[in-house]
Amino acid sequence: MNIKEVSEKYDLTPDTLRYYERIGVIPPIARDKNGYRDFSETDLNWVYFAKVLRNAGVSIEGLIDYTRLSRDGGETLVARKAILQEHLEEAEEKIKALEEARDYLKYKLDNYDTHMVAYENEKLKINNEPV
Secondary structure, three states, X not given: OOHHHHHHHHOOXXXXXXXXXXXXXXXXXXXXXXXXXXXXXXXXXXXXHHHHHHHOOOOHHHHHHHHHHHHOOHHHHXXXXXXXXXXXXXXXXXXXXXXXXXXXXXXXXXXXXXXXXXXHHHHHHHOOOOO
C-alpha cells in the first residue's frame, strides 16, 4: 500500500506518516524499486497503533520509546506491557472524567427548560399579563 492510500485509510497526512517514520514512532517502511514507501500489513498495524495511542494522549516520546523497545525484541516484553498498562490506566481516568463532564452537562441542559419557563412566567407577571 502506498503512502497516499495509508493516509486516506487512517486519516493522517502523508507528512505525518513521513514524520512518524523519520523520528521512530513507526519502524522504517520498505521501499519499492522506485524508492516509494510500500506499507506492509505489519506497517499498517504500526500506523494504527500510533494513531490510536496519539488519540489517547500518548506523547510522541512515549511512542518512540515503545517502538524502540519493540525493536529490541522479546526481552523488552515486560517493559512494553508496563507502558501499555500505564496508558490504559490514564485512558480510563480520562474516560471517567469525560463521562462525569457529560453527565453534568446533561443535568444542566435538562434543567434549562424549567428555568426558561420560569423566566418567561416571571416576565409575564412583571408586565401584568395573565400567566
